Amino acid sequence: MSGFRLADGGRIDRRTKRTFSFDGKAQWGYAGDSLASALLAQGQMLFGRSFKYHRPRGILGAGVEEPNALVTVDRGPGRMTPNLRAPSVPVHDGLTATSQNRFPSLKTDLIAVNNVFSAFFPAGFYNKTFMWPRAAWEKVYEPIIRRLAGLGDSPTTRDPDHYDATYAHCETLIVGAGPAGIAAALDAAAGGGRVFLIDEQEEIGGGALSDPAQWAWLAEATAKLAAMDNVTVLSRTTAIGHYHQNFVVAAERLTDHLPVGEAHGPREKLWRIRAGEVVLAMGAIERPLVFEGNDVPGVMLASAARTFALRYGVAVGRKIVVMAVHDSGWRDALALQAAGVPITAIVDLRRDIDPALADAARDARIACYPGYAITSVSGSLAVKGATIALAGVGKGQKLDCDAVLMAGGWTPTVHLWSHAKGSLRWDESWGAFLPDKTHENLRCVGACAGAWDFGSGLSVGLLPAPKPLHESKAFVDFQNDVKARDIGLAVQEGFRSIEHIKRYTTNGMATDQGKTSNLNGLQIASDVLSRPVTEIGLTTFRPPYTPQSFGAMLGHHKEALFQPLRKSGIDDWAQAHGAVYENVAQWRRARFFPQGSEDMDAAVARECRMVRSSVGVFDASTLGKIEVVGPDAAEFLNRMYTNPWKSLEPGRCRYGLLLGEHGFIIDDGVSARLAPDRFHLTTTTGGAARVLGMMEDYLQTEWSDLDVWLTSTTEQWAVIAVQGPRARDVIAPLVEGIDLSPEAFPHMAVREGTICGVETRLFRVSFTGELGFEVNVPAEHGRKVWEAIWAEGEKHGAAAYGTETMHVLRAEKGFIIVGQDTDGTVTPDDAGLGWAVGKKKPDFVGKRSLARPDIVAPGRKQLVGLLTDDAQDVLEEGAQIVADPNQPVPMTMIGHVTSSYYSTTLGRSIAMALVAGGRDRMGETLYIPMPGKTISAKVLAPMFYDAEGSRLNG
Amino acid sequence: MKRFSGFNLIGEAFRSHQGWPEHWPDKAPKASYDAIIVGAGGHGLGAAYYLAKKYGITNVAVIEKGWLGGGNTGRNTTIIRSNYLYDESAHLYDHAVKLWDGLSQELNYNIMYSKRGVLMLAHNVHDVQSFKRHIHANRLNGVDNEWLTPEECKAYCPPLDISPRTRHPVLGGALQRRGGTARHDSVAWGYARAASALGVDIIQNCAVTGIRRGADGAIEGVETERGFIASRRVGVSAAGSTSLVMKMAGLDFPLESYPLQALVSEPVKPIFPCVVMSNTVHAYMSQSDKGELVIGAGTDQYTSYSQRGAFHIVEHTLAAICEIFPIFTRMRMLRTWGGIVDVTPDRSPILGKTPVKGLYVNCGWGTGGFKATPGAGDLLAYTIAHDEPHKINAPYNLDRFRNGRLIDEAAAAAVAH
């Protein structure tokens, strides 16, 4: 119990108490407190346990750099967040926080036994052991390591919160609202452009929040900014990263600072900001010092103690020793002493102290120890005292204290500068990397540019100590338990690049991403290697600046809004009629329409029977459609597709096969010539956008002389397929202006007229092998026309059928489905579609590739039909085919089953397959080895029904 | 090389670990070598190790422009699997998986190969057909891969949402139990240490600036920042930089380099027991031994060497992750990073000889090179040692782009209809 609330001071509201709980115990603070300040005020020193050795840890910093005090905040079911930093969690009524990584309690953590054996777990220990016996890594060691690792617990239930996102634009974006950032914002705003000023803290002010002398100015500046229309100020908003061309992404926390009952609306908001100029005013973070015992709870940054005192009105101890190598430590000590925080001594490794500071300290009755270093700190759960020695040599003397403040100098926050690929230069006088050059319109101001007024200091790695490095227990990375000796060990083991040292020791890889450890680690490595810091390098900063919730990143794209689900205008009807759906590309399509207790097989069998015997109705609206218009339309299609188009007469349709330039089938569809200069193309459902993009590419970049234009009409037309011997009878009463007789309207023809009073493009086409029509009507009329057709159809006992029935029916006819019977490696000849390739055409997309040596070589896989010897055996799609079923594994596979169904029409199973040299194997028996049995099947042409086509021509 | 063992670790603990030697000595380049490997990633270091260990060529240098293991080896999401469709791919990746097993013991370095299983989710009928095809082909090739129902998927990976409410409901999954992860850095370090112990020189911070060819066109050696190094056999294993190195030898390559991002969350206690991949939703994830959720994102659309990707890729990736694992929206993203992946037209690697005598290449692994590390290293070593490819990597030649015999796994999973 060392910390206490000062009698006055701070920006907290002492009239408003907040109650909360920590580890189940009721606690209180004031409005404006952070979890850290409120608990410190109650005398709490112990906040967490370290990652590896489970050492007791207190508060190190007062901001996002905090590595130790990680807590889990629970805001009710589904609203648990682990690994939050106590100094960055504002208290509110009902806040429920618990400590992490301890068993069973923070004070008595049994896993701290790790600490006793820490000598056996140096950096990289896991590479050196756990290898015997061989299976034990997965069975024994890894599960134990995994259970011991990790920090807090993951959430385990769905998060009921929602998240918001937006784009924003401004002329000037300022990141960091300390004095430099605010000044930059005022300056930019005066120019009249749009200005964004964002800051991660609860209120703007940055360092000024810990300096009461600046509060009057801050209030004035804040009011001035608030009054300006062109200025947007966002607090609680963290700039996550800088991306190309001044695209800065930030996350705003909207509700976590509020009591659960008062939190309405989205939890967080993602700001995606494009800025003309970005000004980084992100300040600097104080560096800890590396000495034995620097991780005992109660050892913290001097700047943190200053913030706790002056911003929150909390003293972090009653007898405080400051360990400094920088003038700022003296200034902080003086400010603390003046605020009523008892500073008993200032220890400084430097012998020559600025006389003004030394005098001031003496006047404040603070004992000064120039040239001294702390060589150890006593205490385990809290600081009990410190030993100091001149130049770190010898036994030294003891100082009574309950807190130790570290002033190790300052590290400019250059993270976003670094994200932007801005270069850094090492500045010896600052002992830090400073921004140098960038190709973005980006600049740094204030402390992150190295322009600070904290005075000067030394840049040291390990403080001088009586123990050699390899025995030192001084910590560099607190959360990951990296000691100075681990860095020494890494160097000793040959790791010389800072990236290697980082990865080997894990220094800087904790959730604070090295904000307090990177430079100390670098300095120690530099000392051990006797090479300048610049030769060892700095690890690259990567977004995010601080950890950010996944939820904020996905914005609205959560749950029902994750991705659009495209539905046709007839989809509602299908749903009302019990359709079972399948997803195809971005669409959902009715797969079958079960009646009563029918399963898929029964429903499909019934739907097939109805189409073959009477009529079926099918929603084909999702097919891609492209209108090709212009005097050169036929010439263009002739170049794109494998088959000839110029000779196609208006009013007629043709099957088109589209290859990639690599010669493989990528799409197909039936297209119609409506007029000499107008074609109505169809594509596969999934291929629509890809085909249009590919055609645009050729048209714009290869054949820009052609007068032809492409318009996507996929969504313009609803398409209703009416298929079966009664198809004509069904539509006849509804159609006007089109002679439906077979003579006037043959198979593969198109007519324009009306149906149900709506304009239609009526195709006479069939993907089922039956007499069939595809009724195209404007999408807004699709449902109405469908219902009219359905009503007519019912008179003939029509079935609505889905994609599964469509697949069976087309397979009976041997029609392929691109993407199922082809797989991106199949040529027209492989698929048995050689007839669709214009032999006389000098060129078309993909033609040259069809002459490549491997494409013309014998033995390619060709599409064939398969009939199982047992007619009731339905092969599994994807099953592999062999010629010799008795060979050992690995077997020589000669093909696979692409499509396979039970055909009710034929009373047996049918299948299509790609088989090496398939067309030369007609009549051969091949084998499909399945788990438990091998199925034999005979090869035949892929045509199982009405080979002459008499039905569809009917 | 001081042997790594629990016994030695305890022994060293009593003398503050002062007895551990360097993993690999930093070497200055010699005037000439029997073979040079360009690129000290896992693949290149593996090649050097196997050259020395299996093929008797120990006078080998691995030269690296930066620090070893600093490219894609140290930037990937460490997924290991071999359940590929085509015979060529299955043989290639299964060769690697067989080498992964026991690699820790062979190298005397715990590379933490963890066979926790790789589960690939099927979200539509087409996925199901495609996965079944893989499973059947794998079975007949002797590669393990099994079908799981949605409920079995959920049992195997409890955070998975198999409810029908999702945009892409889970219809099942293909599980390869031998699949899993390994510790990426350890793989590079383990190979480097073991190769070094066999006499291989590892030369870091030494960029190749030119490739010298003799009058007959054959390789004579490489020009580097630290001078000319002679060798009649040079194997290039330089991932995203392969195009640049090949150009030095006068060769244009069918390669493009794209940015690929990955990210990790803050560490949490064990919650995610396996590796899950979903091509349809575009997400893949595992949990590291440290407790971080390790998430792979997609490539950017344009070629780049910037090692920096766009933010909307991260947005889409996390939206996908939270769609199939909705308990993770409050988890926090800790670190993102980018790598440069070299991609061939069929997205399968090129591993073999080049038109230049004495110049060998291993490249084009795209987003999936880590899993192949031991196999690629071994096969590159074999090819260099014999001046001809092993039968496993023979199909992965350059000729396929001329004759059309592509190995296009991605096309085989193509979606249409």
Add this chain to the structure above:
Amino acid sequence: MLLIHCPYCEEARPEVEFVYGGEAHIARPLDPSTYSDGEWEEFLYIRSNPRGRHHERWRHTHGCGRFFNAVRDTVTDVFETTYKAGEARK
């Protein structure tokens, strides 16, 4: 997200409106049948993939719909210029 100057719209627009189109100035031969297998391979697959200045195609798919060319530095991703399709290589 890149900001790309569309030479048709004459303004800089966000990357998500564009689709990358690969290396620029690789013209499809007027008569591919005259190409040898090697020449055809080069047309189909060989790409310069430079570290530095890269000539590339973009399409302003969700804007004006046009393909155009760009010169971008592949190390910094900074665009040097963009120009209309059909204009000479810059």
Add this chain to the structure above:
Amino acid sequence: MVDIAEIAVSAAELKLGTEPVQGSGVRLSHADARARYSLRARDAAVLEKAISRKLPGKIGDQTDGVICLGPDEWYAILPESTALQRGEGLPVSVVDVSSRALGFVLEGPGALAVLSSGCPLDLARMGVGRATRTVFETVEIVIWREAEDRWHIEVWRSFATWLWHALAAAMHASK
């Protein structure tokens, strides 16, 4: 154990709203029915003659509901049942796409912010009367700033449900 509770609405259950959605300072509603045409020509004069209408000359400009989308592309949003000549035989393309898209109207002082939630353009810099094709997150849209605080949004029919709810979500968030 990990518990994933069912939630009420999935993508499959979303329905396109029929009644306007009112937010604070912003309202989302359906535009009235329109005739829509995709118009293409290398030479604008030929097209103008074919359809007997003036075409705006610069990309992003709009005249009487005809928007210049690209150098050879216009998009006409006209009163319902306006019929344009097809220009048969001429080097032009006139395609009726009346049914392809739905029109939304987003209006009010808060409209710009709601549209900006998913549209990456600097909308404040877009002049009244201007229009362009762009995206809302991953969905292609055409936006037309009909007045300072009034935006007409065109979206393909099957994406309309998603867009409606995405805009409504942004309106809800901005309350």
